[in-house]
Amino acid sequence: MQRRTLLHAAAALLGTAFLASPLSGLTQTKPLVEVWKTPTCGCCHDWVTHMESNGFQVKTYDISDAAKAAQRRQLGLADKFGSCHTALVDGYVLEGHVPAREVRRLLKERPKALGLAVPGMPIGSPGMDGPAYAGRKDPYGVLLVQRGGGSSVYQSY
Structure with missing residues (x-):
């Protein structure tokens, strides 16, 4: 009787381990x-639509411009990197x-950094690429921002 109970428990644990394995795909969650x-x-x-369509789960907080600037500073990002929205993903500021x-690259590489920034609102960047811009694309850089306030170009577009 004890052996049967032990076998059932082992089978249940193995089944749970399989269901929870990354290979099963059942526990894959979208980054928030x-x-x-x-x-x-x-x-x-x-x-936000761009992020959702690229596999991210997004939660928005609609706030005033002043509150948004305060949130940016609270997260440790200098105003010189400012744009129209501030985000947080897995401990990184965007x-x-x-x-x-x-x-995705940031989350894979996990550099020691505060996060990524695209200062201003460059035309052609995600969210600034709608029909109103008639396909126009201005060059811009995605900056890797360090905790001390320095930055370097992470990727050029």
Whole structure:
């Protein structure tokens, strides 16, 4: 009787381990991106859509511009990197229209950094690439921002 109970318990544990394994795909979750933005900003909405369509789960907080600037500073990001929205993903700060591709790379490489920023609102970046811009693309850099305030180009577009 004890042997049968032990075998059932082992089988249950193995089944649970299989279900929880990354190979099963059942526990794969989308990374959560928290976004602080103003409620009326269309390009922020478009960036959120870009992130969602690239496999991220997004939670937005609609706040004033002043509260958004305060949130950016609270997360440790200098105003010089500012854009129209601030986000947080797995401990990294994202500022502005950072492409999902670079966020995925950041989460894979896990550099010792504060996060990524695309200062300003460059046309052609995700969220700034709608029909109103008629396909125009301005060159821009995705910056890797260090905790001390320094930065380097992480990827050029």
